[in-house]
Amino acid sequence: MNCITYGNGPHRAVFLHGWFGDAHCFKPMLQGIDPDRFSFAFFDFRGYGSAKGSAGPFNLAAVAADAIAVCDSLGWAQFSIVGHSMGGKAALRTATLAANRVQRICAITPVWAGKAPLDEDTLGFFRSAAEQLDARQAIVHTSTGGRLPSYWSNGVATLSTKTSTSRAFADYLESWALDDFDDEAAKLTNETLVIAGRHDAGVPEQFIRDTWLKRLSNVRMALLPESGHYPMDECPLILAATVSTFLDPSHVT
Known part of the structure; x- marks a missing residue:
């Protein structure tokens, strides 16, 4: 499987991109990552980027299997x-399949293992984003608190239409919004950090408190006051510092 690697350090992590992203979406934060401390691997989900020609399936179970394969x-x-x-x-689905191999879980502005709390109108609007660019832009704009330049949110939306197929984009929505493995995820004891964005209207801080922090036994949250749903773009160096400290807590800056 094709993947992009960064660094040759002892602390190893595989990165899983979001609905609008691809293997390159974490690149802005790498300017703050010490390659002698970390070894990172990034790969495209089926239907995205270098795996755009894949036949699927386009769901989180396949992502988890591919992450382990990487x-x-x-x-x-x-x-x-x-x-x-x-x-x-x-990431949670991966950990349920390989809990003894996973050292830490770092979830950035993440949805939870249960069904997403989307009403029918909102779910319908999200489904329309598979074919409608303006819907994609609206989702990105709203999830960052409506405070960032529309030029940027349009760029994120437009790039997503080029790096993923509409079929994959549509199918992954059904998986991340409707899959429910809450009970399995709640049994995980892996050390977990959830990174929330204060301006994230898509995955608000309170939602994270009501799900991740209540359901997991070994979890804490870091709140980024500068960020909405995309801290890789909004505050990449702050995100790099937060992730680095969590993955390598023994390091003294």
């Missing part, structure tokens, strides 16, 4: 998982 291909017996948005839910 780590196997790199010879990683132990690894951490970092996931953004729907990638956070995929």
Whole structure:
């Protein structure tokens, strides 16, 4: 499986992108990541980027299987998982399949393992985003608190239409919004950090408190006051520092 790697350090992590992202979406934060401390792997979900021609399936179970396969291909017996948005839910699914191999889980503005609390109108609007660029832009704009330039949110939306197929985009929505493995995820004891954005209207701080923090036994939250749903773009160096400290807590800056 194709993947992008960064660094050659002892702390290993596989990164899982979000609905609008791809393997390159974490690149802005790498300017703050020490390659001698960390080894990171990034891969495209089926239907995205270098895997755009894949036949699927386009769901989080496939993402989890592929994440484990990537780590196997790199010879990683132990690894951490970092996931953004729907990638956070995929990180939980990965950990339920390989709990003894996963050292830490870092979930960035993530949806939870249960069904997303979307009413029928909102779910319908999200479904329309598979074919409608303006719906994609509206979702990105709203999830960052409506405070960032529309030029940027339009760019994120437009890029997503180029890096993923509409079929994959549509199918992943059904998986991250409707899959429910809450009971399995709640049994996880892996050390977990959930990174929330103060301006995130898509995955608000209170939602994270009501799900991740209540359901997991070994979890804490870091709140980024500068960020909405996309801290990789909104405050990449702050995100890099937060992730680095969690993945390598023994390091003294």
